[in-house]
Amino acid sequence: MRSIKMVDLQAQYARLSFDIDQAMKQVLLDGDFIQGAAVKQFEKALAEKYAVKHVISCANGTDALQLAFMSLGLPKGSEVITPAFSYAALAEVLHLLELKPVFVDVDPTTFLMDVGAVEALISENTWAIAPVHLYGQMVSMEPLMALAKKHKLFVVEDAAQAIGSQYCTPGEHGFAGTMGHIGTTSFFPSKNLGCYGDGGAIFTNDDDLAKRLRSMANHGQTVKYQHDLVGMNSRLDTLQAAILLVKFPYLLDFEQCRRAVAARYDSGLLDLSGLTVPSRTVDSSHVFHQYTIVLASQAMRDALKLYLFERGIPSMIYYPTPLHLQTAYRQVVNLPVSEDLCKRVLSLPICPELDVEQQEYIINNIQNFIQKSQ
Numbered sequence: 001m002r003s004i005k006m007v008d009l010q011a012q013y014a015r016l017s018f019d020i021d022q023a024m025k026q027v028l029l030d031g032d033f034i035q036g037a038a039v040k041q042f043e044k045a046l047a048e049k050y051a052v053k054h055v056i057s058c059a060n061g062t063d064a065l066q067l068a069f070m071s072l073g074l075p076k077g078s079e080v081i082t083p084a085f086s087y088a089a090l091a092e093v094l095h096l097l098e099l100k101p102v103f104v105d106v107d108p109t110t111f112l113m114d115v116g117a118v119e120a121l122i123s124e125n126t127w128a129i130a131p132v133h134l135y136g137q138m139v140s141m142e143p144l145m146a147l148a149k150k151h152k153l154f155v156v157e158d159a160a161q162a163i164g165s166q167y168c169t170p171g172e173h174g175f176a177g178t179m180g181h182i183g184t185t186s187f188f189p190s191k192n193l194g195c196y197g198d199g200g201a202i203f204t205n206d207d208d209l210a211k212r213l214r215s216m217a218n219h220g221q222t223v224k225y226q227h228d229l230v231g232m233n234s235r236l237d238t239l240q241a242a243i244l245l246v247k248f249p250y251l252l253d254f255e256q257c258r259r260a261v262a263a264r265y266d267s268g269l270l271d272l273s274g275l276t277v278p279s280r281t282v283d284s285s286h287v288f289h290q291y292t293i294v295l296a297s298q299a300m301r302d303a304l305k306l307y308l309f310e311r312g313i314p315s316m317i318y319y320p321t322p323l324h325l326q327t328a329y330r331q332v333v334n335l336p337v338s339e340d341l342c343k344r345v346l347s348l349p350i351c352p353e354l355d356v357e358q359q360e361y362i363i364n365n366i367q368n369f370i371q372k373s374q
């Protein structure tokens with residue numbers, strides 16, 4: 001059996017290496033490193049696939065969030081409502097821009113922003129809501145957009161973990177990152193669509209925002225050496241765009257493989273006591289960036305993690321500490337679901353290349369652990 005990884009990037013490269021090598025070589029031959037042809041082609045491919053008017057690529061998913069909030073030009077101290085059970089990028093960016101994250105709790109079964117809890121947090125200083133499409137499925141965008149409209153707020157979607165997820169209620173449809181005023185994503189290597197370094201993109205249907213975003217990602221220039229806005233140097237390398245152009249047509253296939261892995265985990269783990277398999281929201285498809293189980297207690301979670309590690313099976317805790325309890329972003333608020341999940345979640349290996357033998361080994365070991373602990 002091959003050794004098990006959370007995400008097997010080498011196995012994926014082995015499968016696509018011929019085309020990726022060719023694409024990279026072409027960039028080297030063309031010397032087309034910054035804002036080259038592949039960057040434009042990749043932006044166009046994303047815009048067409050996700051039916052969004054503008055795609056602005058940039059250096060990584062965190063910059064994408066920073067650029068999104070820079071482009072909105074919110075007054076200092078503006079409040080932005082965002083989930084506490086999430087990666088730190090959003091909170092970090094808001095702090096850097098002197099905006100204030102107001103943390104909201106998440107739903108205990110989907111782990112997604114509790115949209116029902118948002119309205120009570122809206123104050124006269126609230127300017128935006130920043131949902132995170134965590135683990136591969138989407139926050140309930142329909143009620144969220146209605147709430148944003150009612151209170152005249154911007155919505156910036158963080159779709160770093162959910163590229164390709166499709167919102168599909170009778171009333172609304174759209175891809176992750178394209179339903180709010182601005183959406184962002186990441187092409188970090190382990191993401192569902194990952195490059196071989198850092199990369200990110202911003203989606204918007206708003207022409208004025210798109211203009212500002214494109215300029216801000218390139219030192220605030222519209223014309224070379226004319227700086228009308230304060231910007232950043234945040235561009236997707238042509239080499240990364242060339243790699244992404246090769247991988248993008250495979251994304252649906254990757255997604256299906258991830259769903260098959262998730263279904264096999266479900267059938268092996270569904271009836272185990274003290275373990276809950278991930279539930280699916282009815283609002284969107286699940287692209288299974290993560291397959292995250294919840295154990296009955298922190299002690300059980302930590303013991304299972306160690307048990308798996310000792311048998312060559314990696315697992316990860318996304319995330320061990322909610323954002324309101326992080327030293328850098330500390331706030332005195334009561335967010336019991338986020339705090340509880342941080343103690344009990346465990347993400348298992350999932351990637352298109354995880355084979356049945358590897359997965360049976362993981363499932364058998366989890367079953368053995370549960371039997372022994374009863």
Ligand SMILES: Cc1ncc(COP(=O)(O)O)c(C=O)c1O
Pocket residue numbers: 060061062063086087089090132158160161185186187188198199200
């Ligand atoms: C939810 C979320 N937002 C933002 C980011 C930041 O993306 P990047 O690492 O490309 O800066 C990540 C990356 O892990 C993420 O998971």
